[in-house]
Amino acid sequence: MKNTLENLISKSDLNCFTRPAWHSLDGAHQHLSIGDEHARRYKPDVNLFLATPENTATSLTHAANLIKAGETVFVVQKGPPPVLEGFEMTKSATCVQMVATKAMPDISTDHSILELTDDDAADMLDLALLTEPGPFSIATHKMGKFIGTRINGQLAAMSGQRFRFGNFIELSGVCTHPDFQGQGLGKLFSTLMTKQIQDEGKTPFLHAWKTNIGAIKIYENLGYRIFNEVTASVYVKNA
DSSP states (O other): BBBBBHOOOOOHHHHHHHSSHHHHHHHTGGEEEEEOOEEEEEEEETOOOOOSSSSOOOHHHHHHHSSEEEEEEEOOOOOSOOOOOEEEEEEEEEEEEEEEEEEEOOOSSSSEEEEOOOOGGHHHHHHHHHHOOOOTTTTTGSSSSSEEEEETTTTEEEEEEEETTTTEEEEEEEEEEETTTTTTTHHHHHHHHHHHHHHHHHHHEEETTTHHHHHHHHHHHHHHEEEEEEEEEEEEEEE
16 A cells, blocks of 8 residues: 555654654664764764764764764765864765655565574675675664575675664665676565565665665665655764
8 A cells, every 4th residue: 555755754754854863873773872962973883874963063063072083974964964173074965765655565585585693794794895885884783674695605685774763764785796686686675674664563764865866766666755855974084
């Protein structure tokens, strides 16, 4: 059954989506964070996101103090990127936010679907570094459930969960090893994780670069719809 965006996302929900990392860090993922009510970051082995509830001088100063010299951090929020004193901004681009508007059906596959654990962490990191689905660290899988499949022992594809707040969980970490691309594994694992999130009684959403028309089209074909835009920026703290 399809839902309209208005039925899925209220005005209060939309406020959370303007600073998704903050509302995740200050809520469901607080145990994975470092910081306080002024600013939070994920523990470095979990992920690279830094966030504040607002762009006040106090919050931005607290945020800067959470980062060590030479560290890279990602900031995602509505509007222009914040000015972080003592940092170099190395990238800034627009991301679209998309939400699943229809229920995923049960899917049959010949692939063995595995729930990935600490034992798979090194292989997950290797796959993420190879395919760059977004910032990923050795303990990123602690942000939520991750699933994958192995072909001849090689982790061939995976998908998982990242930000979460309210009734929403983000689909993220979708990637396929180059040796196994072109077999529909990306679509399969996007669909499987979308359904798993829905089976938890939550609404799936995701981020995609606005310029990544191919990925956006794939997700639209799965029933996702664009509802908002945010700016994703990458910073490195000066020595």
